[in-house]
Amino acid sequence: MATTQTAGVEVHRPGVTPSKDNYLNHSKGLMSWLFTLDHKRIGVMYTIAVLAAFTLGGFFALAVRTELAAPNTGDGAWQMLPSGAVYNQMFSLHGAIMVFLFIIPSIPAALGNFVLPIMLGVKDVAFPRLNLFSFHLWILGAAFFLLALATGGLDTGWTFYTPYSLEGHSTSAVIAATTGAFVLGFSSIFTGLNFIVTLHKMRPTGMTWFRMPLFLWGLYATAVIQVLATPVLGITLLLLIVERAFKIGIFDPSLGGDPVLFQHFFWFYSHPAVYIMVLPGMAIVSELIGTFSRKHIFGYRFIAMSSVAIAIFGFFVWGHHMFTSGQSALASTVFSGLTFSVAIPSAIKVFNWVTTMWKGDIHLKTPMVYALGFILLFMIGGVTGLFLGTLSTDIHLHDTYFIVAHFHYVMVGGTLWAFLGGLHYWWPKISGKMYSEKVGVTASLIALLGFNLTFFPQFMLGSQGMPRRYFDYLPEFQAYHVWSTIGAYVLLIGLVMVAYNLVMSMIKGKQAPDNPWGSNTLEWKCSSPPPHHNFEHQPTVGDPYDIEGYVYEPSIDGYVRPDEAAVETAGRS
């Protein structure tokens, strides 16, 4: 099937399909993108959209970190932002934008949309129109956030805790942001629903549940959480809007409501949401580790089932956000016990990944460097969670910078690292171009250094007693803050290099082969970029991790499978 023109003679080059017609040039014009039903284009648009949100959220993070470089009074005082009110808006917008507009949709909606149907060997998701509608809802939700930004005054933090969020300074900003989160919730529910139906109904012949790639297991577990947990967030935010607009007492004690009830509702969604963030990340790492170690993944069933276990356990641990809230001591005790149950399946995954590398042939390509970075960061994020699940130590550490450091290790070190690993892994498939490995690996390592410099000192800051969400602080905390702020700028340099590398690949990158990494999942069996309908003919389904038959072919800088190529050539003549 692969041909190139050389001196007028058609020469077959297995492994490269320079298809003239692909999903990128299949139709032209802005409208052909904005109203496309093609899951690949929707995935690309999501990728661009969530990266734009990430950039905006990152800007607010830098504002926060720069402000915190020094206390506002005393020797060497430094105050960049005009007031505590502005600072509070900066961290609120940072959190809300990063969580609702970037992390939650990043892997499932952006990479998942692009990859899931191709990995299944099918043309599209079960409901392409619903898929497009999900994206349009994302845009609408983002518009509400921009409205909140424009009207100013969103200073509730991303958690919208009552009664503060009921009496804050700007009704319009709080209602705009909660409406935005409500709309984004539906976007998330529809994507999850679409994936569940697609995975149940459209798996090709031969792909049993336990022959499904682990990325799809991760997306499946995530989709279940999205569909079951997100409605609770919707209800909660709706109640908040109703209470704020019509003064009906639900959460506000001055109207007879209960502010702690809001926290239960909020974390009933937002704790499972942590697994919406990290399960797809773990799923990407499960693809990367085996491929770049040239080994079959170790413990496939345990990795797959641990995703399901995390999704289920994740529903029963929300109260661990509330050990100091005033909930009963009995409830706190039960939630502490249940919280530790989530540690087990997470640990199982890590052990299986490491064992996969044993006696492998480890290629430290950019995606693998991200996967190893993920293991390092997730280990730190995971073990620091133990201090917080444990009741007596959590009382001291709760609402300090220890928490801030912990959840950044999990959510950024987990999700962002896996997202970037996945983006670099599938980039040749998405764009049809190869990026510079040298720049890719360097950028990843600089970002890793910057990240650790930013967030590791925050553990000590927290255990020493510095509360979170502080505009100003006591001078004894400054040393850690300085390191943290320097780290934020190092991280910025790394991320700018990532963006530069990917943009440059589109301008002058080499044509990507069909299978640059030698993976056996189905998305590598179509051309790079894929044609409009993904496959010219139905690919054969086998063990997704049977990669030993692949041989590196230097002329195309990619992998071919001699046994398969022979079959194909025979079929052709």
Add this chain to the structure above:
Amino acid sequence: MNGLLSLALQGAGQSFWFPEQASTVAGRIDAVFYFILWVSIISFVGVVGVTLWFAWKYRARPGHSAVKTSSHDNTLEVTWTIIPTILVAGMFWVGFKGFLDLRNAPEGSYQVNVTAQKWSWEFQYPNGHLSPELHSWVGQPTRLLMTSTDVLHSLYIPSFRVKQDVVPGRYTSLWWEATKPGVYNLFCTEYCGDQHSAMITKCVVHESKEAFDAWMEKDADIIGNSPSLVAAGETLYNRKGCTQCHLTTAETLKGPGFLVLSKAWADGKALPLDGGGSVMPDENYVRESILVPGAKIRDGFKGVNMPAYQGRIKDDELGAISLYIQSLATDGN
């Protein structure tokens, strides 16, 4: 910027991870922390060390290729399921025991009532005395009964390792027993708006009950501590609960603004009373209104029912408040 490289540790007894241990529970909580820390360090070094070692040892290079090995092993899976389960069960148990210590205040604790509001703390002692800083003494279990007048706050004393959210519309509590005298930071750790980071005060631990009593006697003598009677009046206005209902401007909160009274007093004008009649503002009217608020109710304030201060305020304090109110009109207001 000092201490940038040395991460200088300030204050006596401070360690790399913690501020000094100043309560009976602090040592036990820190021990749990160090137990988890060592489990974490060993796990981290083990997992990341092996990962990096594999990445080096099995790195792709000419002449090297992957060796096919088994892709599953139930014994291994069971092993690395059971070991972490035992470890986290241990963590749960020690954390639970420490939590019980934190939650159950001993019999005979000294109780201080706490009111949190944006953005200050108010501590009230059994004798009714109010102070913006928290005082207690070494060896005395002290229990705080807390509520908030507006949004959520959280009271946190790092050196004692105690923290509890303060919730409007209900009471929450915490307790500790201090082990060494000193002045400790007390933070608000639940985000509460613009001045959240300024909602910091001190917890002063006196070395004995006698020292605490001496402080109490001195602190309660507001007039003796003030540079003038007017200043004493202002402090009393702030500490005796007047601020809840009376502003020092002409605006009405629950009760009338003091500036209205002060101006009428200066100008020699009468103020209309509820149910007809009027009253000439003077020291006697102020005194009566504080001690027996129902005696003369100003027009428009019927049903407000200000609590009577009869028996809760001293004569010289009444004089100071009266002078302070009188001074409002002449202080450029």
